[in-house]
Amino acid sequence: MKTVNFGIIGFGTVGSGVVKLFLDNKKEIEKRLNFKLNLKKIADKTKTSKEGVKVPKSMLTTDAYDIINDQEIDIVVELVGGTGIAKKFLLDAIANGKHVVTANKALLAEFGEEIFDACEKKQRMIGFEASVGGVIPIIRSIKENLAGDRIVSVFGIINGTCNYILTRMAEEGKEFDAVLKEAQQKGYAEANPSLDVDGIDAAHKLAILTSLSFGVKVNFDDIYKEGISKLTNTDIKFATDFGYSIKLLGIAKRVENDIEARVHSTLIPKSHPLANVRMENNAIFVKGYASGPILLYGKGAGMMPTASAVMGDIVDIARNIANNCNIPVPNRGFNNTSMKKIKIKDILDIENKFYIRMSVVDKPGVLAAISGILGKRKISIASVIQKGRDENGTGVPLVIVTHETKEKELLKALDEIKKLDFCLKEPLFIRIEDSI
Amino acid sequence: MKTVNFGIIGFGTVGSGVVKLFLDNKKEIEKRLNFKLNLKKIADKTKTSKEGVKVPKSMLTTDAYDIINDQEIDIVVELVGGTGIAKKFLLDAIANGKHVVTANKALLAEFGEEIFDACEKKQRMIGFEASVGGVIPIIRSIKENLAGDRIVSVFGIINGTCNYILTRMAEEGKEFDAVLKEAQQKGYAEANPSLDVDGIDAAHKLAILTSLSFGVKVNFDDIYKEGISKLTNTDIKFATDFGYSIKLLGIAKRVENDIEARVHSTLIPKSHPLANVRMENNAIFVKGYASGPILLYGKGAGMMPTASAVMGDIVDIARNIANNCNIPVPNRGFNNTSMKKIKIKDILDIENKFYIRMSVVDKPGVLAAISGILGKRKISIASVIQKGRDENGTGVPLVIVTHETKEKELLKALDEIKKLDFCLKEPLFIRIEDSI
Numbered sequence: 001m002k003t004v005n006f007g008i009i010g011f012g013t014v015g016s017g018v019v020k021l022f023l024d025n026k027k028e029i030e031k032r033l034n035f036k037l038n039l040k041k042i043a044d045k046t047k048t049s050k051e052g053v054k055v056p057k058s059m060l061t062t063d064a065y066d067i068i069n070d071q072e073i074d075i076v077v078e079l080v081g082g083t084g085i086a087k088k089f090l091l092d093a094i095a096n097g098k099h100v101v102t103a104n105k106a107l108l109a110e111f112g113e114e115i116f117d118a119c120e121k122k123q124r125m126i127g128f129e130a131s132v133g134g135v136i137p138i139i140r141s142i143k144e145n146l147a148g149d150r151i152v153s154v155f156g157i158i159n160g161t162c163n164y165i166l167t168r169m170a171e172e173g174k175e176f177d178a179v180l181k182e183a184q185q186k187g188y189a190e191a192n193p194s195l196d197v198d199g200i201d202a203a204h205k206l207a208i209l210t211s212l213s214f215g216v217k218v219n220f221d222d223i224y225k226e227g228i229s230k231l232t233n234t235d236i237k238f239a240t241d242f243g244y245s246i247k248l249l250g251i252a253k254r255v256e257n258d259i260e261a262r263v264h265s266t267l268i269p270k271s272h273p274l275a276n277v278r279m280e281n282n283a284i285f286v287k288g289y290a291s292g293p294i295l296l297y298g299k300g301a302g303m304m305p306t307a308s309a310v311m312g313d314i315v316d317i318a319r320n321i322a323n324n325c326n327i328p329v330p331n332r333g334f335n336n337t338s339m340k341k342i343k344i345k346d347i348l349d350i351e352n353k354f355y356i357r358m359s360v361v362d363k364p365g366v367l368a369a370i371s372g373i374l375g376k377r378k379i380s381i382a383s384v385i386q387k388g389r390d391e392n393g394t395g396v397p398l399v400i401v402t403h404e405t406k407e408k409e410l411l412k413a414l415d416e417i418k419k420l421d422f423c424l425k426e427p428l429f430i431r432i433e434d435s436i
Numbered sequence: 437m438k439t440v441n442f443g444i445i446g447f448g449t450v451g452s453g454v455v456k457l458f459l460d461n462k463k464e465i466e467k468r469l470n471f472k473l474n475l476k477k478i479a480d481k482t483k484t485s486k487e488g489v490k491v492p493k494s495m496l497t498t499d500a501y502d503i504i505n506d507q508e509i510d511i512v513v514e515l516v517g518g519t520g521i522a523k524k525f526l527l528d529a530i531a532n533g534k535h536v537v538t539a540n541k542a543l544l545a546e547f548g549e550e551i552f553d554a555c556e557k558k559q560r561m562i563g564f565e566a567s568v569g570g571v572i573p574i575i576r577s578i579k580e581n582l583a584g585d586r587i588v589s590v591f592g593i594i595n596g597t598c599n600y601i602l603t604r605m606a607e608e609g610k611e612f613d614a615v616l617k618e619a620q621q622k623g624y625a626e627a628n629p630s631l632d633v634d635g636i637d638a639a640h641k642l643a644i645l646t647s648l649s650f651g652v653k654v655n656f657d658d659i660y661k662e663g664i665s666k667l668t669n670t671d672i673k674f675a676t677d678f679g680y681s682i683k684l685l686g687i688a689k690r691v692e693n694d695i696e697a698r699v700h701s702t703l704i705p706k707s708h709p710l711a712n713v714r715m716e717n718n719a720i721f722v723k724g725y726a727s728g729p730i731l732l733y734g735k736g737a738g739m740m741p742t743a744s745a746v747m748g749d750i751v752d753i754a755r756n757i758a759n760n761c762n763i764p765v766p767n768r769g770f771n772n773t774s775m776k777k778i779k780i781k782d783i784l785d786i787e788n789k790f791y792i793r794m795s796v797v798d799k800p801g802v803l804a805a806i807s808g809i810l811g812k813r814k815i816s817i818a819s820v821i822q823k824g825r826d827e828n829g830t831g832v833p834l835v836i837v838t839h840e841t842k843e844k845e846l847l848k849a850l851d852e853i854k855k856l857d858f859c860l861k862e863p864l865f866i867r868i869e870d871s872i
Contacts, residue, residue, distance in 0.1 A: 021584060021726045028586045031651050031774035032766065129581065135727045137573060137581040145565065145573040147755075148457060148747025150464045215467050273733070276712070290457045291571040291744035295733040297709070308727035311584025316765075319583075325761030329752075330468065338467035 002035040004318040006101075007067035009089055010079030011044035011060075014103060014130075016051035017307030018077065018314075023053075029315065035322035037315070041067045051303065068093045074321050075314060078102040083110055094118045094126075099321065101313040103130035103306055109204035109220045112211065120336045125320060125327050127313025132205040133158055133282045135305035136298045142212045142286060143333035149288035151213040155251040155436055156284035157277050158205040160300040161189045161196035162228050162248040164280045170236050170245065176229055188280060198227035199248065199263040206250035210261045210344075213286065214254060215334035218261065222344035226264040235357060235430065238399045239267050241385055242355070244432065245275035251433065258345040267355050267432040285436070348408040353382065353432035356402065356414070359395040361422035366398070370417055377413045379405040395424040401432065438471040440754040442537075443503035445525055446515030447480035447496075450539060450566075452487035453743030454513065454750075459489075461747075468751065471758035477503045487739065504529045510757050511750060514538040519546055530554040530562075535757065537749040539566035539742055545640035545656045548647065556772045561756060561763050563749025568641040569594055569718045571741035572734045578648045578722060579769035585724035587649040591687040591872055592720035593713050594641040596736040597625045597632035598664050598684040600716045606672050606681065612665055624716060634663035635684065635699040642686035646697045646780075649722065650690060651770035654697065658780035662700040671793060671866065674835045675703050677821055678791070681711035682866065689872075694781040703791050703868040721872070784844040789818065789868035792838065792850070795831040797858035802834070806853055813849045815841040831860040837868065 008015050022029070022039055029037065039059070047060040064080075067073055068089065076093035080086040083106050090107065093100050095118065102108070108115065108131055119126050129139045133156075142151065157163050161183065168179045180197065183189035195201045203225045211218045228248050239246050244267035252261040268275050273295055277283040282300030287293045299305035320328065332339065360366050371381060382401045389396065402410070414427045444451050458465070458475055465473065475495070483496040500516075503509055504525065512529035516522040519542050526543065529536050531554065538544070544551065544567055555562050565575045569592075578587065593599050597619065604615045616633065619625035631637045639661045647654045664684050675682050680703035688697040704711050709731055713719040718736030723729045735741035756764065768775065796802050807817055818837045825832065838846070850863045 017726070025584065025586050025725065028651075029584055031770050032583050034766070034771055135581075135724075135730060137577040137730070137732075140576060140581055141573040144752055145571075145576055145748045146744065147468050147751040148461065148465055149744045150461050215464075273712075276709075288571075288744055289461065290453070290740040290747070292735045292738075292741050294571055294573070296573075296730070297733070298730040299728045302728075304726040305728050308582065308585045308724055311726070312581045315583040316580055319764045320761065323761060323764045325756065325759060325764045328755045328759045328761045328764065330470070334467050335470055 002322045003038055004035055004075065004321050005038045005040040005073045006075035006077060006314055006318070007041040007043070007070065007073045008039070008077045008079060009043045009064045009067055010081070011042050012050050012079065013303045014306045014310065015042065015044070015079040016049040016053040017303035018079070018310050019049070019055060020051070020053045021304065021307045021311050032315065033319065033322070035318070037318050040073055041070065043067050064089050068096055068098065073098065075099045075101060075317055077310065077314060078104060079310070083107050087111055090115060091118055094122055094124050097122060097124065099125045099317045101127040101310060101317065103128070103310055105131040105201070105204040105208060109207035113217060116331055116336065119331050123326060125317050126331050127317050129313050130306050130309035132208050133284050133296070134298065134300040134302065135309050136282055136284055136296045136300065138209070138284050138286070138296055139212065141294070141296065143329055146286065146288050146291060147333065149290045152287045152289055153253040153436065154209045154213045154284065154286045155249055157247055157274055157282055158250045158284065158300065159196055159202040159248055160280035160282055161193070162202070163277065164188050165197070166228060166246060166248065167278045169231070169233060173233055175233055176231060197229050199225040202248060202250045202263045206252055206261055206263055209250070210252040210259065212333050213252060214259055215339055216259065217339050217341040218344065219341070224262040224264065224347040228265050230428065231265055234397065235428070238357065238385060238397070239355065242383065242401055243270055244268060245270050246430065247274055249274070249433070251436070259342055260350055261344045262347055265430050267430055269434050348411070349406060351404045351406050353404055353434065354402045354410055355430045355432055356400045356427055358398045358417065358423055358427040359425040360398045361424065362389060362396045363422065366422050369420055370398070373413050373416045374402070377405070377409045379409060379413055438758045439474055440471055440511065440757050441474045441476040441509045442511035442513060442750055442754070443477040443479070443506065443509045444475070444513045444515060445479045445500045445503055446517070447478050448486050448515065449739045450742045450746065451478065451480070451515040452485040452489040453739035454515070454746050455485070455491060456487070456489045457740065457743045457747050465751065469755065469758070471754070473751070473754050476509055477506065479503050500525050504532055504534065509534065511535045511537060511753055513746065513750060514540060515746070519543050523547055526551060527554055530558055530560050533558060533560065535561045535753045537563040537746060537753065539564070539746055541567040541637070541640040541644060545643035549653060552767055552772065555767050559762060561753050562767050563753050565749050566742050566745035568644050569720050569732070570734065570736040570738065571745050572718055572720055572732045572736065574645070574720050574722065574732055575648065577730070577732065579765055582722065582724050582727060583769065585726045588723045588725055589689040589872065590645045590649045590720065590722045591685055593683055593710055593718050594686045594720065594736065595632055595638040595684055596716035596718055597629070598638070599713065600624050601633070602664060602682060602684065603714045605667070605669060609669055611669055612667060633665050635661040638684060638686045638699045642688055642697055642699055645686070646688040646695065648769050649688060650695055651775055652695065653775050653777040654780065655777070658697070660698040660700065660783040664701050666864065667701055670833065671864070674793065674821060674833070675791065678819065678837055679706055680704060680868065681706050683710055685710070685869070687869065687872070695778055696786055697780045698783055701866050703866055705870050784847070785842060787840045787842050789840055789870065790838045790846055791866045791868055792836045792863055794834045794853065794859055794863045795861040796834045797860065798825060798832045799858065802858050805856060806834070809849050809852045810838070813841070813845045815845060815849055
């Protein structure tokens with residue numbers, strides 16, 4: 001019987017989860033293999049697991065190159081994270097002829113071309129199911145299940161921290177700062193929350209999904225990113241009045257010959273399945289020309305769910321190695337040569353419906369002036385809510401939901417509106433998606 | 437460049453969908469392949485597509501053996517359906533060294549061993565993603581994504597016809613017979629609806645899921661099957677009063693050393709994601725030891741969704757053939773030799789909570805007598821509803837929700853209860869699942 005050896009770089013939360021799962025579940029995994037799968041080495045800065053998972057001392061090293069340079073190791077699992085040393089480890093492992101598995105979305109989104117080109121050059125496999133949506137089987141579904149179809153759109157809730165914060169804001173009526181602070185105390189949000197709350201992490205995942213769904217090379221910086229920190233409970237309540245929930249979505253679509261890819265807070269109808277995804281859960285819709293909508297839902301992060309996805313990739317690649325199959329499925333689902341660099345459509349040219357909240361002086365003629373400015377730009381109004389009386393001169397909220405318009409037209413209109421003397425604050429707008 | 441040829445037996449709805457998808461989507465599919473994928477022949481009783489899909493006359497034959505015996509054809513796609521001639525076609529194709537793709541759940545559930553053994557003997561691949569849940573990527577998720585995990589349970593809505601009927605009963609207050617008749621007129625239900633409404637089709641799919649999830653051989657007849665034809669609107673309303681929805685579920689679980697596999701109407705909490713799956717949609721939960729719950733949702737049937745799943749399997753197998761990979765993933769996810777025949781746990785020995793509806797004479801002492809009988813069997817009552825007055829002597833409904841008890845204890849109790857002179861009809865019971 002053949003043996004396939006793997007080594008893990010990074011013995012933190014996810015690394016420990018992978019080791020725990022592999023040890024706890026050895027018997028079950030063996031029944032799925034016609035070869036021996038062996039964990040040979042684990043490297044980390046210190047020789048201890050963060051989660052108290054125990055392995056023989058001889059298996060541990062503080063030098064990642066004990067794994068990368070080990071001639072017997074077939075698969076290197078990179079669980080260091082980030083785009084610094086992790087990149088070097090991954091590229092050196094590939095250069096050494098190793099197949100690799102990673103959960104590192106930042107690395108794949110920002111340096112994907114370099115990494116996939118390196119795999120292509122050395123004809124090596126890379127598994128990255130855990131990089132998007134944790135345990136949600138989205139990568140394999142796109143690369144394999146939908147390989148005969150043509151994907152039209154892929155979108156969803158792909159950042160658990162933001163969804164946790166938005167759920168608690170909506171359900172408890174609390175404001176962003178308060179919920180973020182609690183989330184940080186509970187370990188649901190990082191001390192520096194920017195990667196999550198500014199939409200960067202979601203954009204990393206969306207870059208990967210866009211590339212795989214449409215078979216294109218994506219420049220990460222082209223993806224529009226907007227986080228949730230500006231959202232207030234007032235907006236969540238108004239959205240509810242209009243029949244919407246607010247979620248941070250990653251959205252990628254083919255629209256005629258263009259490709260859209262953007263991350264931002266979005267109003268979606270309360271009846272949409274994504275509106276009911278609560279707390280730190282993730283959910284991704286993918287729509288194919290033939291398949292229609294498919295929804296995949298599960299834990300987007302966490303020690304054991306992520307470990308499950310990583311272990312699935314290790315088994316997948318090991319099965320191929322043991323059966324002399326090299327890259328039966330292209331690493332990104334499309335032939336490298338067919339993947340062209342594309343320009344993501346500018347957010348300013350995208351048509352959307354919009355939610356606009358203004359703070360205005362409560363006097364006659366205000367709505368006429370505002371709707372006049374919108375009308376001039378052919379922006380038609382779907383509905384309006386004005387609530388309360390201006391009791392202390394700070395203005396009353398005036399909320400408008402528009403029909404479809406290009407974002408640049410909306411911005412021009414808002415620029416005029418904010419110059420009106422009865423407009424008291426910078427108007428705020430949120431994009432609406434009610435047909436996805 | 438290599439060429440992989442496939443042939444299709446069955447040019448009905450699904451067969452036409454596959455051909456349409458392949459022709460419409462050729463350019464996109466080609467970008468995913470490092471070889472040429474070619475549709476060589478289509479066989480059916482008549483040389484015409486049911487759906488008006490046009491192909492060159494030379495591609496059509498009325499003899500399936502023109503495909504099965506064609507030396508150049510690598511993959512035979514069986515879309516005839518049923519367990520008659522389809523079985524012969526599939527086995528003969530495998531015997532001739534063809535890899536096969538099928539959407540035929542009945543065949544795999546009832547004659548799976550014969551078919552998988554034939555594949556094993558000839559070392560051939562079989563794709564059957566479309567056999568369960570249509571376009572839902574459940575088969576590949578279980579065989580590949582969760583290959584490093586240990587599946588604890590798999591359950592869901594896997595018959596679109598029943599879910600369509602139950603949705604309309606619940607939302608419109610109509611009775612089963614009326615909705616079934618309408619569903620038949622609209623083509624959502626067959627003229628002979630038994631396969632669907634008696635739970636047989638769902639049990640076919642559950643047999644496949646059980647085998648793949650737990651790595652066991654399942655005897656189809658061991659799976660408990662109960663349909664939806666006995667359900668009334670009265671039960672749906674009472675279930676709502678208790679906070680439940682009624683769905684036809686396929687449920688397979690590992691409970692200690694036993695395996696449960698059963699299809700029946702089930703009360704699930706209204707807040708459960710499955711309770712919100714409407715109309716003909718399918719949704720499947722799979723829970724792994726590490727992964728936690730994963731929900732997959734999509735169209736369970738239909739020409740193009742099924743075609744998408746079938747085409748995915750064709751591409752998958754073709755990719756393996758073109759890259760000299762034979763069966764990198766075992767056909768059922770587990771090694772054939774590790775798959776043991778198991779006995780499904782008898783439904784009578786399964787513990788559940790139960791909903792019981794009785795029709796009783798409206799007089800003092802009734803509830804005391806009934807709860808006495810239940811108490812004697814250690815069946816404790818969670819809640820009771822008695823509604824209305826007995827105005828015409830036909831009795832009033834008395835509905836009880838129990839705590840967990842073995843089904844055989846419940847049956848013994850109901851047997852005693854129905855002999856009480858104030859019990860007017862055979863008591864009806866429905867199983868409750870509120871922790872899945």
